[in-house]
């Protein structure tokens with residue numbers, strides 16, 4: 001199966017009470033780890049690519065060509081989407097040109113009228129091309145690509161305005177943040193999530209900041225319309241930890257242990273294990 005948009009994938013999840021994981025990728029190892037695990041678990045999967053990660057991988061086109069070639073060489077049969085994560089207005093257009101099957105336009109930092117205008121234009125463009133679009137209301141806190149958000153709770157009326165433009169899926173701040181949650185974190189705001197769900201009925205919702213949210217909160221959010229959950233930091237943390245252990249155990253100094261194919265292997269296995277656990281928690285196993 002080639003690349004797909006989020007349209008069917010997230011609608012099916014929404015209607016059947018589970019969520020599809022978006023796992024952000026950074027390089028070939030990340031991509032391979034996520035794709036192989038999705039195939040092993042027979043789960044649909046979304047490869048998230050931030051503008052910074054695309055730049056790191058030397059461009060949108062490189063990402064698209066790498067993923068397409070990998071789907072073929074690894075004989076991946078489950079549905080896979082390449083989704084721009086927190087795209088700017090300009091970045092969204094570039095990702096579409098390069099062949100992304102889905103984009104997120106994050107206009108949450110604009111005044112609502114401007115967010116509506118820009119989202120509307122990109123909805124029309126993506127619809128024409130058969131792609132999917134995620135929009136955002138209320139910035140997600142924490143730090144991503146050097147941008148620090150305040151962790152707002154979205155205004156349900158603004159969510160309705162953006163939702164009514166015909167977006168495929170909607171991300172709304174409900175106290176979730178990117179990166180590690182601080183010890184004094186208040187948890188997800190389910191009252192606001194319920195209000196947002198009520199005014200956007202039929203539209204799958206997105207939960208950003210999927211690293212470190214307690215399992216019971218994740219399950220409750222899924223039962224309230226969340227059908228896509230983004231995970232990034234967790235894979236980075238487990239990759240770094242496994243790599244550190246390998247080096248601290250002196251394994252890079254044994255034989256050909258310095259070979260990157262050996263040095264990076266424990267990190268890849270750690271990502272696979274995290275992705276497996278998340279897919280089971282989100283309920284997407286055997287839903288391909």
Ligand code: 13P
Pocket residue numbers: 024048085086177178179180207208209210211230231232233234
């Ligand atoms: P985490 O890095 O907290 O897992 O969040 C990922 C995310 O929401 C990407 O948009």
